[in-house]
Amino acid sequence: MTLHLYVRFSSAWGQELYVAVCHDQGETKLLMEYYNASWWRLTVHLDDPAVFRYRYYLGTLSERNTRAIYCFPSDKELTVRDIWIWPGMVENAWLTAPFSEVFFKREAAALPAPALYTFRVHAPLLKATETVYIIGNIPELGAWNVKQAIPLTYTAEGDLITVADIPRGLLIEYKYGKKEGDQFIYEEGENRVMFTGEFSIHGRTIIHDGFARFNITPWKGAGVAVPVFSLRSEKGLGIGEFADLKLLADWAAATGQRILQLLPVNDTTVNYSWTDSYPYAAISAFALHPVYIHLPAVGKVKDYKKHQAKLNELPSLDYEQVIRIKMEALNELFTAFKPDSDYHTWVAANQHWLEPYARFSCERDKDLQLTGRPTEAAFYFFIQYQLHNQLLDAVSYAHSKGVVIKGDLPIGVFLQSVEVKEAPELFDTNVQAGAPPDDFSMKGQNWGFPVYNWAQMAATGYRWWKERLAHMALYFSAFRIDHILGFFRIWQIPRDTFDGLLGYFDPAIPFTIDELQAAGIPFDRSRYCQPYITDAILYDTFSDATPAVKGIYFERNGDGTFRLQASYTTQQSVADEPDPFIRQGLLHLITNVLFLEPVDGEFHPRFHMHLTSSFEALEPAVQHKLRVLSDQYYFHRHDALWEQEALKKLPVLQQATDMLVCGEDLGMVPHCVPGVMQLLGILSLEVQRMPKGENSTLASAPYLSVVTPSTHDMSTIREWAEGDYGSLIEEHLQSPAMWCILQLQDWLALDESLPHTGPAEERINVPAVTPWYWRYRMPLSLETLLKAEGLTTTIRGMISMAGRG
Structure with a gap:
């Protein structure tokens, strides 16, 4: 089959456009030919693929989303008319998983039978009941009679499509529209214009018109940030569990919130002591933490009620008791476990990370001389299978409530981790990652993580990153890039050094x-x-x-x-x-x-x-x-150097999945960071106490951002803010940012009648203190929170007044 690709782009001198053909081994970039002031083109010969996937590159800058062309056996020649879509366009964010899979989910229809012309367009933020139409100046497109407008159908690729047999040699004008009651709403702007047969007189032509130009108010939402370990429920065992996310989703839905933001939930078990409570020191980028398992869902546990009563009374997390009791119970439950076909299918699908993780865990527990612990890999397969099912069940339930879950992508992995042991070539263990001195720590931060060998990562096509993100996407609709500055440059510290003061940037020009x-x-x-x-x-x-x-x-x-x-x-x-x-x-x-x-x-x-x-x-x-x-x-x-580095790495993270990407861009922020994030459409983090410019205010926050009064590394508003907490929160909710996400502690501050800890005890982490015991727990149960009708009504009213959700 011969494929003619034309892309509309008015290029400047020196710019070049490429087509990247997507395949199992990655992408193959092909240089396009300048056609005229409005178009670039490329002709390729294909071995009749059923689906041809591709994206466009402007130099090294790639589009956010992959395109797909469905080919039919009858296609001998196919012409495609595309437009270049800037990755930083706001509309791209509305095509990500929170919107397409939950908030504005639509059922995909079967593709229509082929015709001479196929029209495709994106129209995000439309309700599932709304239909997009095409109408134009010729009979085949309704002859501007809105009663004859042609409806488009939604495809699995996330766009809308229709076909028409239009004679060649016609100058056609058309627009997209939608109906609101008896009124037909045309898209804004001039008519779209096309001369049929302009580029080819043979075979079918596919026209991709980018985004429909409907006057849509940018969507805004609100949410809650809370670590899983901080949750408290009557059914839990001294710690928040994946099952508790259902109750949290119920509360979020009742208050009008649409997102639950979590800290990392990967396994951090090194020695089963409280130092393992640090959620960013993952021993596996794939394995979930056993501490979050809900034991009764696995089987009957001896003395469960007794342990539960003791641990649930504690004001904060006793990590060591919880992990000990849960691992002992899992030992017993494993002996009665009978694998079924679902289990074997899951193990086979996750073999690439599951076997190394199990091998690592067996060796760790043997070295720790833990008696009575099964030493076969199947024990850890069993635990991870249960965790996977419990988290997936909680995610599915949250989605049914119109709530999505946002994960956290740590900047590093632990030095003694599965990844470093199994693939040492991907890391540099002679130095350790951290951050230069900033508002969080006057001496800088030393996280102890090895830094990445980015050259080797690139040589493998960033396979580890793609697999890691694809695994995250099983559970999360969005993710936060922890310390996104590390993808521009990392502050690396010699292995024999403690203070971040003795670090230096890499890459750098010494x-x-x-x-x-x-x-x-x-x-x-x-x-x-x-x-x-x-x-x-x-x-x-x-x-x-x-x-x-x-x-x-x-x-x-x-x-x-x-x-x-x-x-x-x-x-x-x-x-x-x-x-x-x-x-x-x-x-x-x-x-x-x-x-x-x-x-x-x-x-x-x-x-x-x-x-x-x-x-x-x-x-x-x-x-x-x-x-x-x-x-x-x-x-x-x-x-210039750091901008180039980020533009190599960050698109890989974006394009690996459909998750919405947010970046934690706090600290010592290089000048190039805001521009790169805007160019790629990555949401920034805006903290009122840490303005990024002299005139920065909540009212000037960019739309593609998350605003918050505090993060897990900061004091909560009850500790630092004076006066009316409600006014402070309303100010955040009224900002133009896509998301306003508050820590649970800050939402609870709106109701003084509820149980509270001291303001200082609400803080989750102090970055300047290492190691830190991550043990904060909410002071009331989720069941009690769901009954707090006054707080629910207050939050729901504030969110509604702000036009969020």
């Missing part, structure tokens, strides 16, 4: 000695890259302990300064100092440098070098030059 000297810096490697230590600095750091510390840790340079002895030059090497005062002093002195040199001859300015005593000892003229150079490095030098 300075060379020649550059530093050309900038007027009297660069000396020892002075600038080693800790600057004098007698005064030592006494200021250690006070009366200085003489003793000198003899153990330091030796003289001969110029009045000191250096750390060779065995104590890293933060890790002084970590065993028993005296916390001395240990902290040593850790601090090791950060007293001006530049980092991770690779010989490549120099990165230390973050906040101007706050060091090393910097204070320099001449004022040199200080000024260093500050200029440091500002250039952190705020200007890498914009």
